[in-house]
Amino acid sequence: MEVKGTTISKQDIESGKVLFTKGDPNAHYTWDTGIGIGRYLEGLREGKIWGTYCKKCNRTVVPPRVFCELCFSPVIEWKQLKDTGIINTFSICYVNWDASRVETPHLPAVIEIDGASKGCGILHVLDEVNPKEIHVGMKVKAVWKRPEERTGSILDIQYFKPY
């Protein structure tokens, strides 16, 4: 059985025929980065990617952390990694926040950083690449902002591109 329902038009809402209450959140936060992520962001400001190595698990992770979430040990070593890696997974995104189509697709990807353990990488975006040519295992390199523009943010890396 088809249930037709009642259509509501924009005019119905604007004229007050349909009642509703609007609200915009006033929600603001400043998240403390802490020791692990703090040093990671400092590194990005200097154009370096830091990871941490857990000897017990023989595992190097990025972004770094001051304890190993698997063996729960605080004994970690800081390790500077390369700014290159390979694509673990990616998506070609054609849809905007408002569901409109984008002209140039967004290209998020997880990049396994060279020097980190298998499966450990950075979530970032790709550019300077033909979307049709992107593939799992593709070698990519970070494109950094100029030193004077860096702020200690994940956005200090503009994007990754093939090399």
Add this chain to the structure above:
Amino acid sequence: MADKVAIIGVGYTPPRPLTPDVSYKEMTYEAAVKSYHDANLSSHKDIDGFVTCAEDLLEGTSIFDEYTPDQLGAVQKPMHTISGDALYGIATAYMKIKTGLMNIVVVEAHSKASNIKTLPHILNYAVDPILNRPLNLHPYYIAGLEMQSFLAQTKTTPEQCASVVVKNKKNALRNDLSCFGANLTLQEVLNSAQTFSPLTKLQTVDHVDGAIVFVLASEKTAKKLHKKPIWVKGCGWISDSPTLETRNWDECDYAKLSSKMAYKQAGIKNPRTQIDFFEVDDTFSYKELQHLEAIGVYKKGTAGEACLKGDLNPTGKTPVNVSGGSLGIGSLLEASGGFRILEIIKQLRGEAGVRQLKKNKTALALAWRGIPTASGACVILATK
């Protein structure tokens, strides 16, 4: 059903108004490591399940339970988050063990209140969006309404409410975890800035950061792992109807009913004689008095006089908030009840130092979920 359940481990970070040096994960990790050490666990892998107590909007992260396993050693373990105070977490862990489903369960709560730049606005997001929020008032007006009704109905005086602040801030001076200990007079409390009348500024908590982690275990495991297991004798939790228009303003039915639930399990007939001391929510001065009357420790309209006379002091007949309470330590959002439990554990173990009470066999903790709620939880702990 397992016979008994005990708390065998507690770890925490000292509450502080600001903690820019650590992330919430690092803070919680520190508390977890200390707690597991206190419980004499040989490995985090011995833990069967985890409960965290957190609100997405207080964290600034949706589906916050996704971010809780790493810092507890809970990766790929049963874990869930309760959007409520740590006492709800204790009650949940208690049930998990009671059913026999799990043997060792961890409860975690923390506050990063300093990271929330618009806390009153976040709290206002808990009031009805259609009926109440459009009035656009700082939500602490709800405490003003409640206190006004409590004073009118019980004939409690502003001086008696102020005496709660004097007591708790003085108690806090003997607690090295407190951030807001002070020697104040009644007049200083009453003459502090008027805020949400009849409340004054000093009758309201300030917020702090901190983390706390508990380890609970079944009877056999508890006795094997710890010399001084603290037994959970009863738990209760109640949510009243939330509407501000029709709620019972002068009495706390959530406190009355949640304590009744816990008393039944613990076999408490007369809380004043059977419970040695109390750690109850004191987010606002009057709440401590209102809670004591609701849980049956004092009759309606008599808790204020008792406080003013000194009966609620550490040396009085009924010690209340020997820790300093939230007025003295600071409010830790969902971890506030956890720090009430911490004081009880220290007292019952005989590890409270200069605050050590002589009568320390049975104690009660009561948490309120804060503005604008009419909900709370109660836990009774004992040495036997």
